Amino acid sequence: MKPRNLLIGSPMERVEDFRFLRGDGRFVADVNLEGQLHAVIARSAVAHGRIRAIHTGDARAMAGVRAVITARDLGRPVPVIPLRLQPLAELAPFRQPMLAHGKVRFVGEPLAVIVADSPQIAEDALDRIGADIEPLPAIVDREHAEAGETVLFEDHGSNVAIRWTAVRGDAGRAFANAQYVRKETFRIQRHAALFLEPRGFVAQWDGRARKLTLWGAAKVAFANRKILAAAMGLAEQQIEMIEVDVGGGFGSRGEFYPEDFLIPFAARLLNRPVKWIEDRREHLMTANHARETECEIEIAATGDGRILGLRGRSWSDNGAYIRTNGSVAPRNVAQFMSGPYHIENIALSTTQLITNKTPAGTYRGPGRFEADFVRERLIDLMAKDLGLDRVEIRRRNLVRENQMPYPLATITPYESATELDGGDYRQLLDRCLEDFGWAEKVKLDGRLIDGRYHGIAIGCFIEGGGAGPSEDARIVLESDGTYSVYVGSAAVGQGIETIMAQIAGDALEAPFDRIRVRHGSTGDVAQGHGSYHSRATVMGGSAIVLAAEKLRDKLREVAARALGCEPGEVTLDSGTAKGPAGKSLALSELSEAPVEAEATYRGDKHTYAYGSLAAHVAVDVKTGHVEVIDVASIKDVGRIINPATLHGQAVGAIVQGLGGALLEHLVYDGDGQLLTGTLADYMVPSAGCFPVIRSTVVELIPSPNNPLGAKGGGEGEIIPVGGVIANAVAAALADFGVEPMELPLSPPRIWALIG
Amino acid sequence: MKFPDFDYACPKSLDEALGLLRLHGDDAVLLAGGQSLMPLLAFRLAAPGLLVDLKDVPGLGDIGIDGGGVRLGAFVRWCEIDRNAGLAAAHPLLVEAIGHVAHYQIRNRGTVGGSLAYGDPAAEMPGIAVTCDGEIIVMGESGERRVAAADFFLGALTTCLRPGEIITGLHLPPWPAGRRWAFEEFARRRGDFALAGTALYYDLDSQGRATDAHIGVIGAADRPMRLAQAERMINGSTVNADAIAAAAEAASREVDPMEDFHAPTAYRRALVETLVARALTRAAG
Numbered sequence A: 001m002k003p004r005n006l007l008i009g010s011p012m013e014r015v016e017d018f019r020f021l022r023g024d025g026r027f028v029a030d031v032n033l034e035g036q037l038h039a040v041i042a043r044s045a046v047a048h049g050r051i052r053a054i055h056t057g058d059a060r061a062m063a064g065v066r067a068v069i070t071a072r073d074l075g076r077p078v079p080v081i082p083l084r085l086q087p088l089a090e091l092a093p094f095r096q097p098m099l100a101h102g103k104v105r106f107v108g109e110p111l112a113v114i115v116a117d118s119p120q121i122a123e124d125a126l127d128r129i130g131a132d133i134e135p136l137p138a139i140v141d142r143e144h145a146e147a148g149e150t151v152l153f154e155d156h157g158s159n160v161a162i163r164w165t166a167v168r169g170d171a172g173r174a175f176a177n178a179q180y181v182r183k184e185t186f187r188i189q190r191h192a193a194l195f196l197e198p199r200g201f202v203a204q205w206d207g208r209a210r211k212l213t214l215w216g217a218a219k220v221a222f223a224n225r226k227i228l229a230a231a232m233g234l235a236e237q238q239i240e241m242i243e244v245d246v247g248g249g250f251g252s253r254g255e256f257y258p259e260d261f262l263i264p265f266a267a268r269l270l271n272r273p274v275k276w277i278e279d280r281r282e283h284l285m286t287a288n289h290a291r292e293t294e295c296e297i298e299i300a301a302t303g304d305g306r307i308l309g310l311r312g313r314s315w316s317d318n319g320a321y322i323r324t325n326g327s328v329a330p331r332n333v334a335q336f337m338s339g340p341y342h343i344e345n346i347a348l349s350t351t352q353l354i355t356n357k358t359p360a361g362t363y364r365g366p367g368r369f370e371a372d373f374v375r376e377r378l379i380d381l382m383a384k385d386l387g388l389d390r391v392e393i394r395r396r397n398l399v400r401e402n403q404m405p406y407p408l409a410t411i412t413p414y415e416s417a418t419e420l421d422g423g424d425y426r427q428l429l430d431r432c433l434e435d436f437g438w439a440e441k442v443k444l445d446g447r448l449i450d451g452r453y454h455g456i457a458i459g460c461f462i463e464g465g466g467a468g469p470s471e472d473a474r475i476v477l478e479s480d481g482t483y484s485v486y487v488g489s490a491a492v493g494q495g496i497e498t499i500m501a502q503i504a505g506d507a508l509e510a511p512f513d514r515i516r517v518r519h520g521s522t523g524d525v526a527q528g529h530g531s532y533h534s535r536a537t538v539m540g541g542s543a544i545v546l547a548a549e550k551l552r553d554k555l556r557e558v559a560a561r562a563l564g565c566e567p568g569e570v571t572l573d574s575g576t577a578k579g580p581a582g583k584s585l586a587l588s589e590l591s592e593a594p595v596e597a598e599a600t601y602r603g604d605k606h607t608y609a610y611g612s613l614a615a616h617v618a619v620d621v622k623t624g625h626v627e628v629i630d631v632a633s634i635k636d637v638g639r640i641i642n643p644a645t646l647h648g649q650a651v652g653a654i655v656q657g658l659g660g661a662l663l664e665h666l667v668y669d670g671d672g673q674l675l676t677g678t679l680a681d682y683m684v685p686s687a688g689c690f691p692v693i694r695s696t697v698v699e700l701i702p703s704p705n706n707p708l709g710a711k712g713g714g715e716g717e718i719i720p721v722g723g724v725i726a727n728a729v730a731a732a733l734a735d736f737g738v739e740p741m742e743l744p745l746s747p748p749r750i751w752a753l754i755g
Numbered sequence B: 001m002k003f004p005d006f007d008y009a010c011p012k013s014l015d016e017a018l019g020l021l022r023l024h025g026d027d028a029v030l031l032a033g034g035q036s037l038m039p040l041l042a043f044r045l046a047a048p049g050l051l052v053d054l055k056d057v058p059g060l061g062d063i064g065i066d067g068g069g070v071r072l073g074a075f076v077r078w079c080e081i082d083r084n085a086g087l088a089a090a091h092p093l094l095v096e097a098i099g100h101v102a103h104y105q106i107r108n109r110g111t112v113g114g115s116l117a118y119g120d121p122a123a124e125m126p127g128i129a130v131t132c133d134g135e136i137i138v139m140g141e142s143g144e145r146r147v148a149a150a151d152f153f154l155g156a157l158t159t160c161l162r163p164g165e166i167i168t169g170l171h172l173p174p175w176p177a178g179r180r181w182a183f184e185e186f187a188r189r190r191g192d193f194a195l196a197g198t199a200l201y202y203d204l205d206s207q208g209r210a211t212d213a214h215i216g217v218i219g220a221a222d223r224p225m226r227l228a229q230a231e232r233m234i235n236g237s238t239v240n241a242d243a244i245a246a247a248a249e250a251a252s253r254e255v256d257p258m259e260d261f262h263a264p265t266a267y268r269r270a271l272v273e274t275l276v277a278r279a280l281t282r283a284a285g
Ligand SMILES: Cc1cc2nc3c(=O)[nH]c(=O)nc-3n(C[C@H](O)[C@H](O)[C@H](O)COP(=O)(O)OP(=O)(O)OC[C@H]3O[C@@H](n4cnc5c(N)ncnc54)[C@H](O)[C@@H]3O)c2cc1C
Pocket: A680, B029, B030, B031, B032, B033, B034, B035, B036, B037, B038, B054, B074, B100, B101, B102, B103, B106, B109, B110, B111, B112, B113, B114, B115, B117, B118, B120, B122, B123, B124, B125, B161, B165, B166, B167, B168, B191, B192, B193, B194
């Protein structure tokens, strides 16, 4: 038998790292074009108001200022950012215009674009823009948003954009007959996907060829090209979007923001390359925020802890506009509240509220982090109430293997049903207990040691991945014998170049170093749906498998002609084609011209990775400080392409989750001013904050939904962190009766709960 | 986040620096480590016409230790306080407190004089200066003056420094052997500005009773301050648990913490009590 190629499953070093570690990465700020101008965005300092006038004359008159663009220069109607996901007609009124006109609705909303010879001059000109805005009351909380005395969109007449409902079974009956019912209110704070370097673009308009090139695309380059083409009145083929290196995306980078249009628009207007690099303050007040949700949820169970139902309402504070993916988190809160548990009866809704804050979008584990906080807290409360063991209660309720595929609640409007694709949830719970050392650690629960109270907790989660509809891949056997693999998936720091080369190497039975992955441009493949919903590996990887099969068929045909035999008689290995009677040919000599094949992988069944996460905390009751002593997690992804990069994803996700559970908070005052506009005030984890994180990823049960058997794995471990840490704090502070219902678990909040 | 336009001067002597301040008046601003000033410029909260960099002014970077105490030149950087072998013995409280200032990169740049002049209410250096009877040495057109640290800080980000003056150093009185001391602060992450902190010391008389207690706090009012009531509870006591509890309780009543979105007043007040109790317990132990 032929030895198998073993790239999939190997902890290959990331090919990307060679350039990053040598300082050879090329980020958007590193892109510089001959003759480029620099743009700066004038932004609203007022959260809610009517625009009387925007005076630009003084700024225009400054030496070195080339243009000041306001909504008036964009033509009528002023283009808006369309909805990429859940594009419902009733959400249309809330789309964000590329530049504010008529009203401003959040602090940071773009009013004008200043283009100048240098960023310094452009910023000098900022001070000369006179924004005459009549202030209106700012809506910054649920109460006032719902009351509707002041509305952001007068034509719509209400601050309620939409209500999503998730239904399964008959919750009313289940609750009527349940032995145990408990209802609580939970709050998850506004925070955001803070990636390393802020956003930016360099745009170049070639007037002769009528072609636009845009550097700085990420995540969903093809979708954004379509939006941009429509807004600019161009055909998609006139636009090339180029990806450069990025320091992470986490859902937020790469969505379509006003600057995605404004910078190319300025470049075409002035017929000069225009560069814009966002600064950190702008980033914190304009890139998508996330997570702000209030949940009033009720759980019903039998006296022995079998969960019968979940019902209740949630409100998500969407901010001022609904952006490309603004509805994902609100709907996920409802649809994924049941998580990995078998809960027959569900009636949940999420109301999406419009407020005078930065618009919200997806952030790693959108809606799931929020929902898991609520559900895992409710399960621990229920265990306490019923006098049952919190582990046993989870084990009893996890969806079993023989219930798979397991349908989740159906969400409407924009109806969508999905089902858990498989897995042995209990086995991973048990494995997590073992890895964590639960049996020993549980003895510390609630104990005071050296002035701090110790507590532990465990939670179970699912992670959705592999969103459809399709992904393209194109593989070219170059005339030097190397393979170029083109994919429509985007690199957002997850190691795509490495992972895709591993998949291609196995599919082509070719060595790793003969494969080059190209993903940098919308010119490479016909279509691509990008990197979100942990889909790049599943969808892009599956497309590569299909394209490789096609290419190998083609190579057999070409070889058969050269060798004078039938294609079926040709066998291929890494470098040669062999025919009958010992005749063979090096692949590099097969043809003068490159041989290529392209394939589309289609699939809209999601994958569900799953696992458990346990944590041990120590709480200083005098300061309210929560120290994370230990975290252990385990997750099954069906098939591991690269254990090293996956481990990195897991640890990173946990640290981000700890940031959300303990530190990160975007705070607004009553006037809608963002108070946390710097990284001194918006606190993210630093390297020393959470030193002990242990994470294991396994391949136990392959996904039946794609040829690789892989499940999306880029988000998972962030999902349970808020709930588990809050439960561990509750366990530590059992003597004080502390039950945290609100994140983040900041020292003043914990201190106040202790009383 | 781009600096406004400014000119830059790098004088080679204190006189030259003073002369530049005289010539340019309000338009000139001194530059030391830049860790507070440059963010102000980037946010365009300040737009001086001229930055006068102190880095080449001779003598400002010296650390002096002798029978008269410790003298830190205004340009002494945090990392140099860490590294100085003599300071750990000559003024252990100083060294421990400065260990809490900011993060690695900032510690390589931030200076004693910059921190004193900036006057952040939660900053460690002003706290040590006030707690330890420090004297701030200031040079102006009419010569040198020495200001007791207790009189130097007037409020948040406000000092009694006059236009045209330059801080040249900080003097801390000698540190007797056998002195009891401790520093405690609480920050959300290591290196962040503290939500509150305390620096304290006292000496013991022949009967083992505390004398000359100095209890200072940062982040607990609009400027660093000493707590006379708490000190009174310690002086003459054996610093036992009762005295510590009484002093800590007095401390929480004496402070006047501000409220912001990081923490309410009540929390900071309780934090002061906790930190003072912990510091006294450590000092006594
Ligand atoms: C992220 C971050 C975290 C920080 N954390 C802390 C912390 O935990 N604790 C803490 O104490 N500090 C902290 N700092 C502040 C840091 O210690 C600064 O270095 C310090 O406050 C100012 O010192 P500097 O030398 O950088 O002064 P600069 O920024 O250069 O100057 C500050 C001000 O002092 C004036 N000035 C400077 N030197 C003199 C002089 N000799 N005479 C008169 N005026 C002068 C300047 O004109 C300016 O107005 C932090 C800073 C950052 C950026």
